[in-house]
Amino acid sequence: MAMSWHMMVEFEPPQLACVVSNANYSFGGLRAARECVIAIPASHLASLVVKVGNSSGCDTDKFAAFGLTKVPSASVKPFLIGECFANLECKVTDTRFVNKYNIFILAVLKAWINPAQQNRKTLHHHGYGKFVIDGRNIKLKSRAR
């Protein structure tokens, strides 16, 4: 599925939260399997992301339909997506917020990056097919480092 609502929760051990609507086919799968891969597409994959988001796993094998490459994960059953520059193998660690908010808490077990992929500009979803693409990087002096 295409997912846009997510955030960091903790650095170490790395945790994320994400919202997967109970209207999505993936919701049942995620709740049952308690694991997933979060694959991060660069901007050149934008139209593919929309296609993935506008179809459903209930009647479509999205890997086959959209020509995506299944790459075996190290620690979870779901596949990594070969076309994505980063992939996070995740385990659902807390489902107490699912019924009320559709919020899943995820532990990141392993993170992959494809060093050969030069374009790492990410997509930010503004809704209804609108996205903004990462632009300029800046580095400011910060107390943190």
Place this chain on the structure above:
Amino acid sequence: MAMSWHMMVEFEPPQLACVVSNANYSFGGLRAARECVIAIPASHLASLVVKVGNSSGCDTDKFAAFGLTKVPSASVKPFLIGECFANLECKVTDTRFVNKYNIFILAVLKAWINPAQQNRKTLHHHGYGKFVIDGRNIKLKSRAR
């Protein structure tokens, strides 16, 4: 404070989740007052954001120290920040995830935008003073609209 971990949770009524570390001075204030304003700075305010993030309300009046403009809110006690192009008046509606995850659930009571501010490119925090600034906008055909 400067905050970078947040996500949408629901469209209607609008809800957000955010992570505010219990190491931050703002944590106690947010938990006690149960309301806040999320002010969204455009990219030209990046160095100001870092200054706000690298100081603490425990010994600094940040509005005064950084020359920020206090604008009265309509429904909460905290001020809007006049320099930010968007301001969200929020109420904390659920603190059950605070102790374990520092996650606050927020209802957005009112959203303000400054139509006079042309630059609405936002900042995405990559950590340690690194940010990426919004670049190009794209619009793809989506089933949603």
